[in-house]
Amino acid sequence: MSKAVSALDGATFEGFAKVAETGLRGMITVRGDLASKEMAAAVKATTGAAVPAQRKVVTGDKGAVAWMSPDELLVVVDYDQAEAAVAQMNEALKGSHALVANVSDARAVFRLTGDGNRDVLAKLAPVDFAHEAFGADDIRRSRIAQVPAAVWGNADGSFEVICFRSVAQYVFDVLKVSAEVGGEVNHLG
Amino acid sequence: MLTLQCPYCGVWAEETELHAEGEAHLKRHGPGSADHDFESYLFMRENPKGVHFERWRHASGCGKFFHAARCTMTLEVFGTYPAQTLEPPQDIKDKITAKYPGWTWREFS
Known part of the structure; x- marks a missing residue:
C-alpha cells in the first residue's frame, strides 16, 4: 500500500502567530x-x-x-x-x-497558535472571534477568504481550521499573509 | 450589509456567507399542469418595494435552506424561519402588520 501523506506534509509558517498543517488525521x-x-x-x-x-x-x-x-x-x-x-x-x-x-484524505487541517491567532482568523472570516463570543470547544463553519472552512477552538487557546484538501495551499497561503509580521492588529488579543 | 440569523445553526450570518435563492413559498406546477400555471411558476416573480419573502441558503455554513421576511426598501429583517413550512409563521406576520398595516404579498397578508 502506498504511504499516506497529508495535503502539505506538515508545512509551517512563523509570523506573529504560528500556522502549521497538522498532518494526517x-x-x-x-x-x-x-x-x-x-x-x-x-x-x-x-x-x-x-x-x-x-x-x-x-x-x-x-x-x-x-x-x-x-x-x-x-x-x-x-x-x-x-x-x-x-x-x-x-x-x-x-x-x-x-x-x-x-x-x-479529502480534508486538510491547520493549527494556529500564538498571541494574535484570533486576529489572524478575524481578518479572513466573517465571524466574531472575540473571547466571549468564541472559545474552547466552539465550532463555526464559515469561509476563510473565498473558500468554505470550519474553525474550532482548543482548550489551550489554539485554533484549528479544516478545509477541503483541494484548497489546502490556498488556505495556507492566506493564513500566512494574515499572520505576517507587520500585520498585527492587537485587537482581539 | 444584510445580516440574517440561520434558524438551523443559530449563527448570525452576514451576506457573504449566504446565498440568495430567490422567492420563498413558490407553488410548483409540474408536468400535466395548465400552461398558464406552469409559466407563472417558472417565470412570474414578485418584485415589491416593501415586504418580501425570500429563500436563502447558509452556503458557507450548515448548508441549509431557510426563509427570511424582510423589507426591500428599509432592509429591515422581520425574521427568519425554517423552510419546511407552507406559509410564514404568525409571529412574523404580526411583526410585519405592526409596522405595515394592511400589507399583502401574494396570498399572504
Whole structure:
C-alpha cells in the first residue's frame, strides 16, 4: 500500500502567530438523526464522547465529535483508526437512516497558535472571534477568504481550521499573509 | 450589509456567507399542469418595494435552506424561519402588520 501523506506534509509558517498543517488525521462525516439513541450509542462507542450541542465540540477518550449542522457530525479520530471507526459506526447505525463516510484524505487541517491567532482568523472570516463570543470547544463553519472552512477552538487557546484538501495551499497561503509580521492588529488579543 | 440569523445553526450570518435563492413559498406546477400555471411558476416573480419573502441558503455554513421576511426598501429583517413550512409563521406576520398595516404579498397578508 502506498504511504499516506497529508495535503502539505506538515508545512509551517512563523509570523506573529504560528500556522502549521497538522498532518494526517482521521475524519469521518456522519449524517443522520442526531437525537436518536442509535446515534448517541454509535458516537459514544467510537469516541467516548456524547453527541455535541449546537456548534459545539465534545472530546472523548478515543476522539472528538463536532456539530456541523442539525443532521451532520464530524468525528475526529487517529488517522489509522478511521476505517475501523467507520465500520464500527456503520454497524451501530445499521437499520437507521444514516450515512458514515471516511473523509480523512479529502480534508486538510491547520493549527494556529500564538498571541494574535484570533486576529489572524478575524481578518479572513466573517465571524466574531472575540473571547466571549468564541472559545474552547466552539465550532463555526464559515469561509476563510473565498473558500468554505470550519474553525474550532482548543482548550489551550489554539485554533484549528479544516478545509477541503483541494484548497489546502490556498488556505495556507492566506493564513500566512494574515499572520505576517507587520500585520498585527492587537485587537482581539 | 444584510445580516440574517440561520434558524438551523443559530449563527448570525452576514451576506457573504449566504446565498440568495430567490422567492420563498413558490407553488410548483409540474408536468400535466395548465400552461398558464406552469409559466407563472417558472417565470412570474414578485418584485415589491416593501415586504418580501425570500429563500436563502447558509452556503458557507450548515448548508441549509431557510426563509427570511424582510423589507426591500428599509432592509429591515422581520425574521427568519425554517423552510419546511407552507406559509410564514404568525409571529412574523404580526411583526410585519405592526409596522405595515394592511400589507399583502401574494396570498399572504
